[in-house]
Amino acid sequence: MKEPLQENTLLYYMQWYIDSKKDLICHSTYKRYKVFFRLMERFEGFICQSVHIEDMDSDFIRDFMIFGKQEEYSENTIYRTIHFIKTILNFVERKGIRTCVRELELRREKQKKEVVTLTEKEIIKIQKTNVPEELQAAKDWLLISCYTGQRFSDFIRFSTQQIHIIEGKTCLSFAQQKTKKEIFLPLHPKVLHIIKRNKNRFPKIMDIQHYNRSIKEIAKLAHLNESLKSRKRIGYRSREVQTEKWEALSSHIGRRSFATNFYGKIPTPLLMEATGHSTEQMFLRYINPVNKDRILSLSNYFDTIDEGRTVFQ
Incomplete structure (x- = not known):
């Protein structure tokens, strides 16, 4: 004792x-x-x-x-x-x-934090990847998380009983487990397609350990082999290691990817309504600052403007 x-x-x-x-x-x-x-x-x-x-x-x-x-x-x-x-x-x-x-006043220098997310192209790549039957449910949940922006504890409990139709739009109503916030979320067409393919049901429920193992296998099958730095828990400690992207996936990847991929395309207050964040500061912690699609888009604008100047000179 x-x-x-x-x-x-x-x-x-x-x-x-x-x-x-x-x-x-x-x-x-x-x-x-x-x-x-x-x-x-x-x-x-x-x-x-x-x-x-x-x-x-x-x-x-x-x-x-x-x-x-x-x-x-x-x-x-x-x-x-x-x-x-x-x-x-x-x-x-x-x-x-x-x-x-x-x-006990502390001054902490801002740390550069690696935020691992899936780009829209990578999500499509996963969607098109054929997986064994035992991984299909995890694949469906991964895609659902990328298009709803919810925590594992919330999306794994999604049920068709939570679905409501508002002026022809299919929405999901639920209370977040962590914050107890009531969320009313319009469902993305990709999520509706997954529900329809599963005979008008959400995929089968699984525990978080099974889910985390499975999405790593799925990302490996999709050849997400980009080398990156990520934090890995070793015993009680978390250390930064060089790894391939598929190894860095965990249950929060969908929530971060949702925030990053739709940021700048959808008004931030609407995204925060979906994720349940109370402040923009908290929301922005989920954003991957190195978004290749936004960088390439900006570069294309630069090229277009420069070409325009050449024409008129």
Whole structure:
């Protein structure tokens, strides 16, 4: 049996906070909080002592960052954990206990983040790729995700019972699992075609592990072999590795691809209505800044303008 946590320690209040929020947050958020908790347990093992609330100052932040870098945690994990710790200290202050939370100011340099997406051409390539019967459902879900922009936890629960017809347009009504937002989404013709081909049903449901394995196999069959850098989780850590594109696919690829491929073609507020993002800043995190189709389109405009000048000179 595990020993009870010592009072007035950071872990004690972290556990208290997590327990108080358990019924108010979604499961993925709860899991993320537990990751922060376990990371702090490992930090205490690293320094061979418990961290008390009165010890929480700028020196603690420095030591924690040294620990994170030595243990090769990603910078994102380190900063997100510190941000959560500040949340805990604010929670402690509301209990009437004074902390040094206002001293824990951090300046983080903007990091260049690789956002892996599927281009429209790659999506069409996947659509045209013949796959074994056991991969067909995953292929259909991948295409559905690329044309609806939803998280796995939402699109995998799509049902024809959620379909409504509005002035001849087929729409889907559902509440997002993570945000609880009510979404009313007009369905893309490609999604309607998949439903029709599946005898007016959505594909069969699968778990996320099965889905992630399957879409990698599908992308490999489609020869998405472009070399790129992506983050890969190795144990508790996430590291940047050079890999082929098919290996970098995961359940979020469709949501990111939807945001990237339709950005600039459809008004951003309408796209945000579809994805459920509250702010444009959050939405833009999903956009791949290196969109080859937009770059080529801009280049074609340059060529056309330059040709026009040559004619009139």
